[in-house]
Amino acid sequence: MLVHIAKRxxxxxxLLLGIxxxxxxxxxxxxxxxTDLQTQLNPDASAELRERLRAQYDLDKPLLVxxxxxxxxxxxxxxxxxxxxxxxxxxxxxxxRLPVTIMINVLSIGLILLVSVPLGIxxxxxxxxxxDRFTTVFVFLGFATPSFWLALLLMxxxxxxxxxxxxAGLKSLGHEYLSFGRQIADVLHHxxxxxxxxxxxxxxxxxxYMRGNMLEVIRQDYILTARAKxxxxxxxxxxxxxxxxxxxxxxxxxxxxxxLIGGSVIFETIxxxxxxxxxxxxGVMMRDYPLIMGVLVIGAVLTLLGNLIADVAYAAADPRIxxx
Amino acid sequence: xxLLWILLLGTILLWGCDHQSVAPAKDGDGEQPPAYGDTxxxxxxxxxxxxxxxxxxxxxxxxxxxxxxxxxxRYDKNLQVEGDLAEAxxxxxxxxxxxxxxxxxxxxxxxxxxxxxxALFTYRLLIDPQVPTAYAERYRQVVRxxxxxxxxxxxxxxxxxxxxxxxxxxPVHPKHLLEEGDVTxxxxxxxxxxxxxxxxxxxVPGEKVVLEANPDYYEGKPYIHRVxxxxxxxxxxxxxxxxxxxxxxxxxxxxxxxxxxxxPAFRRMFAKYHYPDFSYTYLGFNLRRPLxxxxxVRRALAHAVNKQxxxxxxxxxxxxxxxxxxKPGSWAYNPDVRRYPYDPDLARxxxxxxxxxxxxxxxxxxxxxxxxxxTIVTNQGNDQRIKAGEIxxxxxxxxxxxxxxRVIEWASFLKEFINPGNFDATxxxxxxxxxxxxxxxxxxxxxxxxxxxxVGFKNAEVDRLLENGRRTLDxxxxxxxxxxxxxxxxxxxxxxxxxxxxxxxxxxxxxxxIDPAPSGIMYNFIRWYVPRDQQKYQR
Numbered sequence: 001m002l003v004h005i006a007k008r009x010x011x012x013x014x015l016l017l018g019i020x021x022x023x024x025x026x027x028x029x030x031x032x033x034x035t036d037l038q039t040q041l042n043p044d045a046s047a048e049l050r051e052r053l054r055a056q057y058d059l060d061k062p063l064l065v066x067x068x069x070x071x072x073x074x075x076x077x078x079x080x081x082x083x084x085x086x087x088x089x090x091x092x093x094x095x096x097r098l099p100v101t102i103m104i105n106v107l108s109i110g111l112i113l114l115v116s117v118p119l120g121i122x123x124x125x126x127x128x129x130x131x132d133r134f135t136t137v138f139v140f141l142g143f144a145t146p147s148f149w150l151a152l153l154l155m156x157x158x159x160x161x162x163x164x165x166x167x168a169g170l171k172s173l174g175h176e177y178l179s180f181g182r183q184i185a186d187v188l189h190h191x192x193x194x195x196x197x198x199x200x201x202x203x204x205x206x207x208x209y210m211r212g213n214m215l216e217v218i219r220q221d222y223i224l225t226a227r228a229k230x231x232x233x234x235x236x237x238x239x240x241x242x243x244x245x246x247x248x249x250x251x252x253x254x255x256x257x258x259x260l261i262g263g264s265v266i267f268e269t270i271x272x273x274x275x276x277x278x279x280x281x282x283g284v285m286m287r288d289y290p291l292i293m294g295v296l297v298i299g300a301v302l303t304l305l306g307n308l309i310a311d312v313a314y315a316a317a318d319p320r321i322x323x324x
Numbered sequence: 325x326x327l328l329w330i331l332l333l334g335t336i337l338l339w340g341c342d343h344q345s346v347a348p349a350k351d352g353d354g355e356q357p358p359a360y361g362d363t364x365x366x367x368x369x370x371x372x373x374x375x376x377x378x379x380x381x382x383x384x385x386x387x388x389x390x391x392x393x394x395x396x397x398r399y400d401k402n403l404q405v406e407g408d409l410a411e412a413x414x415x416x417x418x419x420x421x422x423x424x425x426x427x428x429x430x431x432x433x434x435x436x437x438x439x440x441x442x443a444l445f446t447y448r449l450l451i452d453p454q455v456p457t458a459y460a461e462r463y464r465q466v467v468r469x470x471x472x473x474x475x476x477x478x479x480x481x482x483x484x485x486x487x488x489x490x491x492x493x494x495p496v497h498p499k500h501l502l503e504e505g506d507v508t509x510x511x512x513x514x515x516x517x518x519x520x521x522x523x524x525x526x527x528v529p530g531e532k533v534v535l536e537a538n539p540d541y542y543e544g545k546p547y548i549h550r551v552x553x554x555x556x557x558x559x560x561x562x563x564x565x566x567x568x569x570x571x572x573x574x575x576x577x578x579x580x581x582x583x584x585x586x587x588p589a590f591r592r593m594f595a596k597y598h599y600p601d602f603s604y605t606y607l608g609f610n611l612r613r614p615l616x617x618x619x620x621v622r623r624a625l626a627h628a629v630n631k632q633x634x635x636x637x638x639x640x641x642x643x644x645x646x647x648x649x650x651k652p653g654s655w656a657y658n659p660d661v662r663r664y665p666y667d668p669d670l671a672r673x674x675x676x677x678x679x680x681x682x683x684x685x686x687x688x689x690x691x692x693x694x695x696x697x698x699t700i701v702t703n704q705g706n707d708q709r710i711k712a713g714e715i716x717x718x719x720x721x722x723x724x725x726x727x728x729x730r731v732i733e734w735a736s737f738l739k740e741f742i743n744p745g746n747f748d749a750t751x752x753x754x755x756x757x758x759x760x761x762x763x764x765x766x767x768x769x770x771x772x773x774x775x776x777x778x779v780g781f782k783n784a785e786v787d788r789l790l791e792n793g794r795r796t797l798d799x800x801x802x803x804x805x806x807x808x809x810x811x812x813x814x815x816x817x818x819x820x821x822x823x824x825x826x827x828x829x830x831x832x833x834x835x836x837x838i839d840p841a842p843s844g845i846m847y848n849f850i851r852w853y854v855p856r857d858q859q860k861y862q863r
């Protein structure tokens with residue numbers, strides 16, 4: 001097993017290199033440069049200034065040289081400095097945004113699991129019942145609803161009209177004067193709408209998946225055996241069927257690891273939450289190459305690690321795979 | 325560009341405060357005495373990039389610079405130059421030397437005295453090739469900068485430069501904090517130290533920037549204790565926050581102004597203002613294309629555009645038709661230029677005269693077998709320009725001209741279309757500044773790739789006028805130069821000047837002392853106040 005893991009880790013290195021090279025080339029292919037914000041359509045900016053700025057960012061060098069330099073820095077785990085005007089280290093910018101994004105995504109995945117697993121089980125057990133049909137419609141509505149639209153409606157209705165929730169941001173004004181307990185309550189209060197909105201769209205996929213797994217498992221012979229033994233329906237479903245139906249969830253959780261840092265431009269923008277999605281989006285818009293590459297590298301590493309962890313965990317959970 | 329942002333901070337030519345927005349008599353202005361305290365919450369779409377003015381070029385940063393720093397000079401409420409850190413200045417008779425006499429009672433926020441050495445240092449920063457600043461150009465024309473004594477700063481130019489004076493409105497940077505090391509890595513990038521009415525308190529990335537009144541400000545402590553810029557990237561969210569009391573000041577869109585804020589509840593909480601903004605939107609023709617080389621064609625198309633319809637349809641009436649590149653009402657504006665009233669019949673006749681007629685009866689004109697069809701390009705993310713394009717498209721169709729409208733993402737738009745001159749016509753806007761120098765946009769030497777005269781306008785007389793205009797300091801002589809310049813532009817129609825939109829701020833009613841003037845509402849910000857009994861935030 002350990003050898004297997006080591007082999008997988010080693011194989012990740014060329015894969016990662018390939019990913020970075022392709023990303024690097026592709027983002028440089030997009031028209032526009034980081035210096036554009038300062039120099040384009042600016043009556044005060046001369047051609048000479050443009051050249052000087054480009055030289056400062058190494059943009060006048062061939063692409064491969066730029067990539068080499070970037071890779072050299074990465075070897076020291078240095079993502080470089082942002083190309084936008086604040087020139088801060090990319091690692092610092094990412095570290096600043098990461099906690100909020102992870103918190104929201106963990107809460108949202110937790111909420112999705114909490115709601116969609118039972119939904120999926122009940123829908124599968126009572127297949128084609130009124131409940132099953134109703135949940136199908138409900139979760140697909142959630143899937144189809146544009147999150148920005150839902151968010152704005154909720155903000156207008158629950159926030160402005162009823163005054164139940166704050167509209168945007170994560171903290172109230174004067175947050176720093178509150179007691180510690182109140183501070184946590186304040187943040188949680190601000191989180192309710194964003195977490196709900198981000199979870200709502202994800203319910204459909206997961207609950208359908210759960211339902212499908214469960215249906216699959218219920219048809220198996222061993223369930224028939226369990227029933228034949230005279231076990232109660234409860235024991236059949238929750239002890240025998242559910243455990244097996246949950247196995248593929250491990251894969252999905254593994255795949256959602258990179259999503260934890262991804263964030264979402266749309267709801268972060270709407271709720272004014274300083275998360276990774278917005279950071280990345282702004283980075284792309286300003287052609288902030290070091291930042292884009294930094295986020296992509298972290299994302300790529302997490303994706304690869306997530307896959308690996310999922311495989312290992314799967315093997316740990318399922319003896320059939322371990323032996324096979 | 326810097327000046328442009330200073331002005332954007334609060335530029336207003338009040339043509340009329342919204343009469344509906346006049347406060348009810350019981351809490352009208354001037355009844356309650358000014359009081360210190362309270363917080364003003366402003367929204368910012370973007371996060372500031374850099375709080376050192378020399379390095380920044382975005383409006384979110386500039387809004388903050390405007391309160392934290394001072395320049396040597398500034399515009400007063402009527403857009404006249406007045407002293408800021410300089411209490412007086414004189415220009416030598418040969419127009420080559422400006423001597424600034426600085427205030428002696430100014431201190432940096434950290435307590436150090438402000439002196440002429442800071443002004444000199446700021447100048448050196450601006451021209452330092454190692455400093456990635458977008459503002460160097462104008463300061464390179466200074467041949468000598470000197471400090472004869474600690475409160476005198478003198479600059480000398482090789483040739484007279486009309487915009488020299490206003491260029492010294494640039495924020496002065498503190499020498500004692502910046503002279504060591506690389507300015508781009510200075511802590512002041514994230515925590516500025518200035519001389520202005522507000523001191524920097526904190527910047528929570530992605531969330532807010534907090535400023536606090538400077539009790540030692542040389543013009544006296546501002547009444548409003550704190551200013552908080554909340555970073556809210558989505559305009560709809562910002563509007564919801566405003567309605568919910570989470571913001572006190574915000575610029576509205578025409579739609580919000582006219583349709584969404586016309587409720588008693590909103591009017592009770594907010595005062596709305598409207599006045600012409602410092603920008604104009606235009607339809608620019610690529611004059612290198614044979615289609616637009618013919619002056620008769622450009623004039624005919626100008627007659628085919630109904631500018632009032634654009635103002636009504638795109639801006640919901642909150643703007644005025646433009647006739648040239650200067651803001652109506654500003655000193656350089658020339659109202660007596662050739663105008664092109666909407667007249668489709670005349671437009672059709674003029675096109676016929678120019679040889680364009682519809683010979684095959686498909687509704688589109690042809691000349692020598694070529695159809696009169698072209699594409700208007702504009703950038704993504706600006707609904708007003710797209711709407712204007714659609715309206716113009718229909719009007720052109722009515723005179724037998726086929727127009728396609730293409731909307732392109734900003735970076736590609738500049739890189740692939742505007743900079744290489746690879747377009748037929750474009751709808752764009754320029755921000756205007758009080759100084760009328762338009763050399764970079766209209767001079768024939770500025771038609772290269774990536775330069776601003778991308779429509780390729782070349783006119784010998786305009787070149788001469790623009791060269792003279794930037795070397796003439798006398799206001800009336802300059803006005804004559806730019807009056808003629810506007811006449812030629814109106815005659816030649818390289819652009820169809822479409823409209824000047826209005827700035828539409830809404831401010832919470834508890835703020836008193838707002839006195840709109842040609843330069844805006846923000847010029848007397850330090851004199852805004854909230855009467856004691858209406859104050860909302862205690863800390």
